[in-house]
Amino acid sequence: MSNVRLFFSESLSLNLSSKLNKSQSHYLAKVMRVKVGEFFSLFNQSGEWEAKINEISKGIVEFTVLKKLREKNNEKDIWLAFTPIKSNFFSFMIQKATELGVTKFIPIITDRTIVRKINYERIEKIIIEASEQSNRIKVPKVEKVQNLNSFLEKNNNKINIIFGDLNTENQNLDPKIKKEDKPICIIIGPEGDFTESEREKILNFKSVQSLKINNNILRTETAAISALSIVNYFLNL
8 A cells, every 4th residue: 555645525435435625536546656556545534545547537536445454542622722824834833733633723802903804715635635644534624713712712621731831831731631521722923923812811811721831922923832832741641
């Protein structure tokens, strides 16, 4: 079997015969040079499956699902709440955060947010490609842009927030969040950081831990990746 993994949004099951879309067909047949009779894998929320190319007709790959390779995994829910940033840095952050296990992205508008619009089609493409390449099965979701107040009110007592806070000296996470069946949500501020009133609102959240990520002032994308690395290390201790 080739090492090509493709996300398939439709239902997958044993002996299913179907077709890839034009873009995926081109990638599989022309870029990766997988030929008729050869194998590749497909995945979605149901797990990962081995498929065989039956035919390539008019540039479209037709396949049959042969067997299940992996069940869906029970990942710890890790969310990333962040303020949108400039395009290139944004793409990099989304890609690396997907590789590091984020299950949900939550764009938040704050007083100091500069970029206020998001290209969801582009983000979803980056997420799918990063999931394919990093051997993930669960593809992260992206919520609609919301303001900080809405985010905090909607999730009160439903999540554990890890707050990347420049003003704290705390460098340790409370072990109890490993045991709780709640998502862990990292929240990262905009360029210029949160205002003092926004910081106060976050710190008043029912389940929040401040975390000093670094002694230096970090860019948003650097802070997000650093915090995710710390959380992954913490969860795997």
